[in-house]
Structures are given as C-alpha cells and as structure tokens.
Amino acid sequence: MRxxxxxxxxxxxxxxxxxxKMMILEAKRLGLYAAVLDPAADCPAxxxxxxxxxxxxxxxxxxFELADHADVITYEFEHINAEALQILENRGHLVYPSxxxxxxxxxxxxxxxxxxxxxxxxPRFAAVAGTDEIREYGEKDRFGYPLMLKTATGGxxxxxxxxxxNEREIENAYRLLGGGAKGLMVEEFVDxxxxxxxxxxxxxxxxxxxxxxxxxxxxxxILDTTIVPARIGDTAINEAASIADRVMEVFExxxxxCIELFVAKNGKVYxxxxxxxxxxxxxxxxxxxxxxxxxxxxxxxxGLPFGNVRLISPAxxxxxxxxxxxxxxxxxxxxxxxxxxxxxxLYGKAxxxxxxxxxxxxxxxxxxxxxxxxxRRAKSLVRVIGW
Ligand code: ADP
Numbered sequence: 001m002r003x004x005x006x007x008x009x010x011x012x013x014x015x016x017x018x019x020x021k022m023m024i025l026e027a028k029r030l031g032l033y034a035a036v037l038d039p040a041a042d043c044p045a046x047x048x049x050x051x052x053x054x055x056x057x058x059x060x061x062x063x064f065e066l067a068d069h070a071d072v073i074t075y076e077f078e079h080i081n082a083e084a085l086q087i088l089e090n091r092g093h094l095v096y097p098s099x100x101x102x103x104x105x106x107x108x109x110x111x112x113x114x115x116x117x118x119x120x121x122x123p124r125f126a127a128v129a130g131t132d133e134i135r136e137y138g139e140k141d142r143f144g145y146p147l148m149l150k151t152a153t154g155g156x157x158x159x160x161x162x163x164x165x166n167e168r169e170i171e172n173a174y175r176l177l178g179g180g181a182k183g184l185m186v187e188e189f190v191d192x193x194x195x196x197x198x199x200x201x202x203x204x205x206x207x208x209x210x211x212x213x214x215x216x217x218x219x220x221x222i223l224d225t226t227i228v229p230a231r232i233g234d235t236a237i238n239e240a241a242s243i244a245d246r247v248m249e250v251f252e253x254x255x256x257x258c259i260e261l262f263v264a265k266n267g268k269v270y271x272x273x274x275x276x277x278x279x280x281x282x283x284x285x286x287x288x289x290x291x292x293x294x295x296x297x298x299x300x301x302x303g304l305p306f307g308n309v310r311l312i313s314p315a316x317x318x319x320x321x322x323x324x325x326x327x328x329x330x331x332x333x334x335x336x337x338x339x340x341x342x343x344x345x346l347y348g349k350a351x352x353x354x355x356x357x358x359x360x361x362x363x364x365x366x367x368x369x370x371x372x373x374x375x376r377r378a379k380s381l382v383r384v385i386g387w
Contacts, residue, residue: 007031009302012070014063016045016052018347018357019076019278019294022286024048026294032302035069037062044347060084067093072301074255076277078106079154096204096254096301097276104251105276108160109152109185118250120243121270123262124188127152134170134186143188149173152183158221163189190270192262196230198244199282201256201296204303208248209296210241211289212311214281216260222355226281226317227372228288232263239269247274256297258282280319280357287343287362288315314368316375320344320359322352326386336381341365341374344382352386359384 011027013020016038024034024045035051036043046052051069055062063084067073072094073085085099095102105111112125124143128134137143145167151160160182162173177184195218199211215230216223230237244259251257251274258279260272282293291299291307299306322328328351336342346359361378365371 006302010035010069010071012066012073013076014080015076016043017076018044021045021048021347022294023076023297026298035066037066042350044349047348057081063088072096074301078102078276082106098254101251101253101276105274107152108150108273109183111274114250115271120246123190123270125185128184128186130180131170131174134174135167137186138164138167143186146189148187148189149177150185150187151177152185154182161221190262191265193265194230194232194263196232196240196263197258197260197279197281198240199256199258199279199285199293200244200248201300201306202248202253203300203306204254208245209306209309210244211282211285211309213237213240214284216281223280224319226284227368228284228311228315236263236269243269243271255300256293283360284315284317284362287364288312313364313366314371315362315364316371317360317362318375318379319357320361320382320384322354322356322358322384322386324386325353328352328358329385329387331383331385332381336378339374339378342378352384
C-alpha cells in the first residue's frame with residue numbers, strides 16, 4: 001500500500017466568499033493547508049485561510065501567485081479567468097474541476113449546446129444577435145411569449161436575465177442586458193411546477209455520488225428557501241437523479257457540482273443550468289447529510305473516496321439577506337436559538353447591502369412540514385440590518 005500523507009496537500013481556492021470559507025472549514029478538518037485568491041482584504045475566507053493572495057480575478061498575476069502556494073487549485077464561482085487557469089494547467093498544475101469543464105459551463109449558450117448534444121433535456125434555446133432575431137423567436141410558431149432573454153456570460157442571481165412578455169418589451173430588455181456585449185440567447189419559458197436542484201460529486205477516478213433533491217424557492221431571482229426532500233413525485237425524482245448523473249459524466253467534473261432543474265407542469269424535467277462548484281442550494285447538507293457538499297468537494301480534489309451523502313433528516317435552508325445598506329448587525333439570534341433545531345451560519349461580511357447574502361439558517365426536523373414551519377419562524381426572528 002502506498003503511504004501518502006494527504007495532510008501535506010495545499011489547496012488553492014479562487015474566491016474567498018462564503019463558499020470558499022466553507023470549503024476551507026472542511027479542508028481544515030483534514031488538516032490541509034488552504035490559500036485563497038480574493039481582491040477583498042476582509043473577504044469571508046480571510047479569517048481562516050493560511051494565505052490570502054489579495055489580487056483581482058481578471059489579471060493573471062494573482063492566479064500564478066496562488067499556484068505557487070497550492071498543489072491543487074479549485075474555485076468557488078465560475079466567472080473567473082479561465083485563460084490564466086489554462087496556462088497553469090498546461091504547466092502541469094492540477095485544476096479541479098478541469099479548465100475544459102469550466103470553459104464549457106462559463107458560457108450558458110455553449111453549456112446548453114453540450115447538454116442538448118448529449119440528449120439531456122433543456123428548454124428550447126437559440127443564440128440571438130439583435131432585436132430582430134429576438135422578435136422572430138417571440139412569434140407563436142417559434143418559442144412565443146413570455147420569452148426569456150439571457151446573457152451568455154457573466155449572469156448570476158438573475159442579473160443576466162430579462163423576461164419579455166410581448167414585442168414592446170424587446171428593446172428595453174435588449175438594452176438592459178447590455179445590447180449583446182456578453183452574448184445573448186433566448187429560451188422558451190418553462191411553466192414550471194417546481195424548481196429543484198441536485199448536488200452531485202465526481203471523483204478523479206469517475207466515481208459519482210448524488211445527494212437528495214432539494215426544492216428551491218426563489219424571490220426576485222435570488223434563492224430564498226431550499227426544502228429537502230423535494231416535494232415532487234417519484235417519476236420526477238428518478239428522472240432528475242438520472243439526468244444529474246449523466247451531466248456529471250458529460251462534463252467529466254471533478255468535485256462538487258450543482259444541477260438546477262425545472263419540473264414543468266406537464267411533468268417533464270429540464271436542466272436550467274449547471275454550476276461547477278458547491279452551491280447555495282446544497283447548504284442543507286452541512287446539518288442534514290453525513291458528509292456535506294464541501295467535505296466531498298475537498299475529498300474529490302485530493303483524490304479521496306466520498307463520504308455518505310444520505311439524508312439524516314428532512315431540512316429547510318433559508319438565506320439571510322441584508323435588509324439595507326450599512327455596517328452589518330444581527331438581531332434575533334438568541335431568540336431563534338431557543339429552538340435547538342435551528343442552525344445559523346454567518347459569513348462574516350462587515351457590510352450589509354440590500355439583498356446581499358449575509359448568512360443562512362438550516363432547520364432539521366423529523367418531518368418536512370415541521371422543518372418548513374420552524375424555518376419560517378426562525379427567519380422572522382434572525383435579521384441582518386445595516387447601520
Ligand atoms: P442565474 O444564472 O442568474 O441564476 P438562471 O438562468 O438560473 O439565472 O435564472 C434565474 C431564475 O429565472 C431561475 O431560477 C428561474 O426561476 C427563472 N428562469 C430562468 N430560465 C427560465 C426559463 N427558461 N423558464 C422559466 N423560468 C426561467
């Protein structure tokens with residue numbers, strides 16, 4: 001048997017936000033060294049990392065410096081400099097998930113093309129160059145209205161999307177999304193019953209594990225609540241799980257991925273998008289599964305077998321968003337903690353902004369209904385206010 005001291009491995013993470021911080025917490029459980037690249041001196045991961053490279057995400061320099069302090073590089077978000085990572089990968093640095101899978105996912109249009117080519121169901125979509133083409137897809141015999149317009153790159157939390165209800169809204173939507181500077185695509189509007197997501201992990205050797213399915217509720221295009229297990233029928237559950245497994249195969253992802261899907265009112269399941277990283281909708285795994293999405297991500301990228309992804313108990317996760325702008329302060333924690341099923345996570349962001357993700361809370365309970373009720377109560381108590 002080979003004797004490898006895994007604890008000597010150094011992990012480099014691009015992005016020191018809450019996802020990077022939660023990756024480090026798990027890396028530390030295994031005694032690993034963790035370096036972070038983030039331009040913000042006080043980013044959430046700063047307080048617990050071994051080294052912080054303070055540099056931007058656009059230029060190459062920060063990536064190269066991070067690589068000097070890492071045996072394996074990973075990332076907490078996908079809008080990063082893939083060319084810098086490509087140079088590092090070419091020089092023999094380990095980057096997981098691979099730069100090929102990152103590039104395939106960075107562009108939503110390319111991502112959908114790959115899924116479509118591999119017979120993975122997605123809503124009908126098309127690249128569009130200008131308003132005339134958008135108008136064509138709005139016609140009844142094409143996708144019709146309402147019609148989704150999306151930027152191909154750079155979108156998150158719905159910021160690259162516009163829903164067009166009729167022809168008169170086209171010009172405005174086109175301008176709102178930057179007039180094509182980031183590439184544009186149209187997509188048929190899915191009249192969905194539920195939005196769901198699946199956290200899946202794939203190892204360097206191709207081994208895959210799939211977490212239980214979460215049901216997601218978005219408010220203003222930002223994730224508000226995840227309920228697990230998702231309240232959908234067995235057919236949709238099996239279909240979604242098999243789609244997620246195929247997605248992991250297609251992208252040859254190493255690490256934790258999130259596959260967001262729609263369950264349409266007609267019962268069909270479609271992939272909305274794939275994220276090559278742990279995801280907000282997988283935070284429930286911290287309390288509700290034996291091995292959480294961050295632990296299995298770290299295990300994957302250092303070449304260890306996966307921990308058990310089984311659900312211990314139903315769970316509900318609710319995001320804690322900043323209520324206004326100002327220095328962040330927290331209210332209601334003591335009262336919320338009178339219920340021992342409530343678990344609050346605060347990301348350590350000094351500044352609150354309206355709608356900014358400041359933390360989340362997870363409630364575990366023996367029933368889904370019980371967890372929903374307790375989460376609703378806890379959310380009304382715990383508030384992040386700016387002063
Ligand atoms: P982002 O990458 O910014 O999160 P998404 O493409 O996931 O953007 O879209 C954000 C939200 O917009 C989705 O969670 C869903 O509620 C809605 N949405 C996106 N695409 C469609 C679609 N084709 N049909 C219906 N709703 C959609």
